Amino acid sequence: xxxxxxxxxxxxxxxxxxxxxxxxxxxxxxxxxxxxxxxxxxxxxxxxxxxxxxxxxxxxxxxxxxxxxxxxxxxxxxxxxxxxxxxxxxxxxxxxxxxxxxxxxxxxxxxxxxxxxxxxxxxxxxxxxxxxxxxxxxxxxxxxxxxxxxxxxxxxxxxxxxxxxxxxxxxxxxxxxxxxxxxxxxxxxxxxxxxxxxxxxxxxxxxxxxxxxxxxxxxxxxxxxxxxxxxxxxxxxxxxxxxxxxxxxxxxxxxxxxxxxxxxxxxxxxxxxxxxxxxxxxxxxxxxxxxxxxxxxxxxxxxxxxxxxxxxxxxxxxxxxxxxxxxxxxxxxxxxxxxxxxxxxxxxxxxxxxxxxxxxxxxxxxxxxxxxxxxxxxxxxxxxxxxxxxxxxxxxxxxxxxxxxxxxxxxxxxxxxxxxxxxxxxxxxxxxxxxxxxxxxxxxxxxxxxxxxxxxxxxxxxxxxxxxxxxxxxxxxxxxxxxxxxxxxxxxxxxxxxxxxxxxxxxxxxxxxxxxxxxxxxxxxxxxxxxxxxxxxxxxxxxxxxxxxxxxxxxxxxxxxxxxxxxxxxxxxxxxxxxxxxxxxxxxx
Numbered sequence: 001x002x003x004x005x006x007x008x009x010x011x012x013x014x015x016x017x018x019x020x021x022x023x024x025x026x027x028x029x030x031x032x033x034x035x036x037x038x039x040x041x042x043x044x045x046x047x048x049x050x051x052x053x054x055x056x057x058x059x060x061x062x063x064x065x066x067x068x069x070x071x072x073x074x075x076x077x078x079x080x081x082x083x084x085x086x087x088x089x090x091x092x093x094x095x096x097x098x099x100x101x102x103x104x105x106x107x108x109x110x111x112x113x114x115x116x117x118x119x120x121x122x123x124x125x126x127x128x129x130x131x132x133x134x135x136x137x138x139x140x141x142x143x144x145x146x147x148x149x150x151x152x153x154x155x156x157x158x159x160x161x162x163x164x165x166x167x168x169x170x171x172x173x174x175x176x177x178x179x180x181x182x183x184x185x186x187x188x189x190x191x192x193x194x195x196x197x198x199x200x201x202x203x204x205x206x207x208x209x210x211x212x213x214x215x216x217x218x219x220x221x222x223x224x225x226x227x228x229x230x231x232x233x234x235x236x237x238x239x240x241x242x243x244x245x246x247x248x249x250x251x252x253x254x255x256x257x258x259x260x261x262x263x264x265x266x267x268x269x270x271x272x273x274x275x276x277x278x279x280x281x282x283x284x285x286x287x288x289x290x291x292x293x294x295x296x297x298x299x300x301x302x303x304x305x306x307x308x309x310x311x312x313x314x315x316x317x318x319x320x321x322x323x324x325x326x327x328x329x330x331x332x333x334x335x336x337x338x339x340x341x342x343x344x345x346x347x348x349x350x351x352x353x354x355x356x357x358x359x360x361x362x363x364x365x366x367x368x369x370x371x372x373x374x375x376x377x378x379x380x381x382x383x384x385x386x387x388x389x390x391x392x393x394x395x396x397x398x399x400x401x402x403x404x405x406x407x408x409x410x411x412x413x414x415x416x417x418x419x420x421x422x423x424x425x426x427x428x429x430x431x432x433x434x435x436x437x438x439x440x441x442x443x444x445x446x447x448x449x450x451x452x453x454x455x456x457x458x459x460x461x462x463x464x465x466x467x468x469x470x471x472x473x474x475x476x477x478x479x480x481x482x483x484x485x486x487x488x489x490x491x492x493x494x495x496x497x498x499x500x501x502x503x504x505x506x507x508x509x510x511x512x513x514x515x516x517x518x519x520x521x522x523x524x525x526x527x528x529x530x531x532x533x534x535x536x537x538x539x540x541x542x543x544x545x546x547x548x549x550x551x552x553x554x555x556x557x558x559x560x561x562x563x564x565x566x567x568x569x570x571x572x573x574x575x576x577x578x579x580x581x582x583x584x585x586x587x588x589x
Contacts, residue, residue: 047110050091052083062105064091070105077107079132079144090114108147115146119187123177128194131175136165143175148187150177156190159199202234207269210276214266215283220256228252230264230278237276239264244280246287246320248306255280287320288361297353301365305347313339315349315365322363325351329366332374332407334448342367374407375448382408382450384440387457392434400426402436402452410450412438419455419462462527465495469522469532474539477520479504479512487512489520489534496532497522503535512536 050070054061060077062070070091077083092110096103122129131145133152140153152175154162175189218230218237227240244255256262264278295301303317312326330342343349351365374381382388382404390402390410399413417429430436442451469475469491477497481488485501499520504512512518524533 047090047092047113049088050105052085052087052089055083055085060107062089062091062107064103064105066096066103068103070103072105072107079147111147115148116185118146119148119150119177120180123180126176128174128176129189130172131189133168133171133173136169141165141168143173143189145175145177145187145189150175150187150189152189152191156188156192159192159195199234206232206235207276210266210269212266212268215263216266217261218264218278220258220260220262223252223256223258225251228256230262232276235276237264237266237269237278239278239280243267243278243282246281246284247316248322281320286361287318288358291318291321291358295353295356297356299353300350300370301353302348302350305343305345305349308339308343308345310338310340313343313349315351317363323351323353323365324363325349325365325367329354329364329368332368332371333403334407334409368407374405375445378408378445378450379443382440382443384443387437387439390436390438390452392430392432392436394432395426397425400430400436402438404438404450408450410438410440410452412436412452412454416441416453416455419458419460461493462530465493466525466527469495469525471522471525473522474519475522475534476517477534478517479514482514487514491520491532491534497534498532499534499536503537505537507540 048064050062050064052060053063053069056074058074060072060074060083062072064070072091077089083089089107090110091105091107092113094104094106094109121127129145131143131150134142134144134149136142137151140151140155141157143150143152154165156178157165157168173191174194175191176193177187178190178193179188180186216232218232220228221231221236222229225241227238228244230237230239239252241249241252244252249255262280263283264280265282266276267279267282268277269275301315301317301323303315303323305313306316306322307314310327312324312329314322314324316322325339327337327339327342330339331337349367350370351367352369353363354366354369355362355364357363388404390404393401393403393409395401397414399411400417401409401411403409412426414423414426417423417426423429436454437457438452438454439456440450441453441456444450475491477489477491479487479499480490480496487499487501487504489497489499491497497520499512501511503523506512506516506518518536519539520534520536521538522532523535523538524531526532
């Protein structure tokens with residue numbers, strides 16, 4: 001009970017009226033206001049500046065003008081080994097009072113906030129900044145920029161390809177911020193952009209002093225299949241493969257090596273696109289200018305095959321001097337062939353100069369001229385009326401082309417293939433590459449043409465048929481076709497005759513039809529027109545008994561046997577041509 005009274009009395013005691021420090025309540029309030037004004041007003045989650053007042057191995061003490069000082073781990077200042085007392089640093093206020101009443105601040109977070117603001121400004125202005133390369137990562141390097149880890153792609157390290165990224169780790173380098181991802185807080189920087197900017201300026205200066213025809217020294221920077229890139233001291237130029245040498249070049253590696261120094265001449269350049277065309281061969285005299293002045297048409301030359309085409313081959317007779325051998329100048333033969341049938345790339349060839357144009361720098365060559373022309377003595381070798389063996393080459397609607405020898409072709413007209421049957425197309429009579437016996441009918445040396453005949457190898461059978469198929473003679477025959485109501489009748493010895501419609505009536509009153517085998521009487525025989533007209537009706541009506549069988553001499557029988565043995569290859573031929581031939585034969589007799 002007494003204890004409760006004591007506690008109650010303590011609670012009711014006016015402590016503020018107690019003047020232990022010598023200040024009244026009013027004086028104490030005034031002093032508190034003055035003290036509050038000396039403190040800096042800070043807010044949580046903002047960046048402020050503070051002054052380093054104490055440094056230990058583990059902690060950095062910073063005064064920010066607040067009622068308590070900020071304590072920061074020393075490792076947050078590892079990037080700055082030169083930190084000393086009195087330095088001003090950025091501080092991020094995380095909390096003004098924690099559970100123990102202490103101020104919680106961070107220098108690392110403050111750097112991050114400041115860095116992000118700074119890096120966005122740099123992206124807008126294009127300012128060049130310095131960063132520290134921390135380590136290597138996949139595809140590039142990690143760089144510390146204002147406390148932010150930025151990515152430096154391998155392709156942005158230098159203008160030339162980099163193989164060893166490790167040589168840059170631990171170094172400070174200059175960069176430009178090229179990309180920021182706000183969502184993921186990623187920053188991409190480039191060192192190459194600085195180099196390119198410098199090179200671009202150098203290019204402008206170099207190109208402004210260029211002139212066409214100017215000779216410069218350069219270094220072989222890169223070799224491709226289409227040309228060589230030359231470093232002219234800050235700007236690159238290209239020597240196209242066609243400007244490397246006056247001769248043919250398969251690949252630039254045949255002539256130049258990387259890093260070698262060479263002199264080049266400026267052929268052309270583009271101020272806007274910064275392209276420079278260079279030449280190497282232009283520093284040497286053109287090979288055509290050095291060509292032997294005494295060379296003329298008809299001279300023999302030797303060279304190497306450098307290019308092949310179906311129409312011909314290009315022969316290099318000297319570096320940069322080429323001549324074309326057209327396929328028509330490779331052989332005396334008239335047959336269409338490819339140049340590959342005669343030579344291949346790399347072959348050494350002897351040829352004759354056919355044309356020579358020094359102004360246009362063109363030359364045509366020939367190799368068939370080194371061989372005898374088969375037409376030079378054609379009248380002696382293939383005299384008219386002489387017999388020869390020939391090979392069938394190809395057909396046309398009007399005849400067969402045959403080869404007597406390489407370079408000598410002749411034509412057998414369709415009317416000169418056979419005496420007996422008419423032929424619709426020469427392919428019915430013979431085949432390509434088949435050998436035929438021919439006789440020379442006519443020679444046109446000027447136009448290189450020879451007319452040949454095959455049927456003339458044998459005697460004209462119609463001379464024999466005239467005495468066998470006399471008018472009124474009877475012969476067995478078979479109707480093989482109906483044409484314009486008339487019947488085409490196959491007679492002995494491979495001959496065909498016409499039986500008019502009114503002469504087709506049989507003894508029973510019906511008309512004969514195809515495949516009927518009957519007797520026929522010759523009512524007309526025209527040797528010159530090679531025409532036979534027959535009748536069946538005359539073998540059984542009023543003419544019966546009056547028809548006499550033809551008289552056949554032994555000589556005509558032997559000739560007919562010979563004709564019959566060759567009947568399969570016999571043909572009626574062309575009537576006008578035969579009439580002409582018969583007239584010639586009669587004159588010769």
